[in-house]
Amino acid sequence: MVPPLVLDIDGTLTTPDHRVDPRVFELLPGWDAPVVLATGKAFPYPVALAEFLGRDHLVIAENGGVIYDGVETTIDGDPDRCWAVVEAFLERGGDLGWGGDDTVNRWRETEVALSIDVDERLLREVAAEFGPGVEVVDTGYAYHVKSPDVSKGAALETLADSIGLSPASFVAVGDSENDVSTFERAGKSYAVANADDAASGAADHVLDRGYMDGTAAALEALRDGVSPV
Known part of the structure; x- marks a missing residue:
């Protein structure tokens, strides 16, 4: 079997x-x-x-x-906190990196995905400022801002x-x-x-x-x- x-x-x-x-x-x-x-x-x-x-x-x-x-x-997850990280990242000059394509996050319910081409250092720096309730995961195809649990x-x-x-x-x-x-x-x-x-x-x-x-x-x-x- x-x-x-x-x-x-x-x-x-x-x-x-x-x-x-x-x-x-x-x-x-x-x-x-x-x-x-x-x-x-x-x-x-x-x-x-x-x-x-x-x-x-x-x-x-x-x-x-x-x-x-x-x-x-x-x-499961805390999408509001994830979006707060991304909004702070955008305010500091970051970009989602998808151009005009909104399908990557359009149906996403628990996290936010950013292009692998964005400023990783800045993204992780901003996420760290929000404390342990959020993390950035690199899947090789995107950076995912998600709840760590x-x-x-x-x-x-x-x-x-x-x-x-x-x-x-x-x-x-x-x-x-x-x-x-x-x-x-x-x-x-x-x-x-x-x-x-x-x-x-x-x-x-x-x-x-x-x-x-x-x-x-x-x-x-x-x-x-x-x-x-």
């Missing part, structure tokens, strides 16, 4: 140029166990992907701020319990520091080869290949009943 999965999206189910890899639509629709999509993106993105995969909508969005178990949505790992505990499973029954695959908490709760964890130092250090195994190349190899091995490494 295949294990339940908790999968990051960006950098894990994608190509190096940020497209969803078509192998996702070959490997995941028939996966005979729950598949949780756990991402830093806003809620509509993983729900849409689950829909097109023909999977139950088991979703962790906004780095754990939004959880959906197919029936009930759970929201919100995480993908904590969300996995909540979602797994709601569907009658233990977090330790899951296999996790990811690529960045926001996946560390997931790796800590899952029974087995794999970092793709393009993973940052935090994810690579926290994973049980680092795969030989990056992006969906690594994830596909791991899923194929799990499907065939052999170790991915």
Whole structure:
């Protein structure tokens, strides 16, 4: 039997140029166990992907701020405090970095995402002035201003319990520091080869290949009943 999965999206189910890899639509629709999509993106993105995969909508969005178990949505975090940090950052000359694109934060409910090209030093300096109730997480694709007690790992505990499973029954695959908490709760964890130092250090195994190349190899091995490494 295949294990339940908790999968990051960006950098894990994608190509190096940020497209969803078509192998996702070959490997995941028939996966005979729950598949949780756990991402830093806003809620509509993983729900849409689950829909097109023909999977139950088991979703962790906004780095754990939004959880959906197919029936009930759970929201956690302090978006007002996050926006206060961002507004102070903007007042001091910062920029969200998305140009005219407002879709990045349009549906975001618990945090704020800024482009990876913004002034990180200034952003972290402003966030520090707001004290321990807020943090900045670098996912490699964006800086997320979020509540520190919100995480993908904590969300996995909540979602797994709601569907009658233990977090330790899951296999996790990811690529960045926001996946560390997931790796800590899952029974087995794999970092793709393009993973940052935090994810690579926290994973049980680092795969030989990056992006969906690594994830596909791991899923194929799990499907065939052999170790991915």
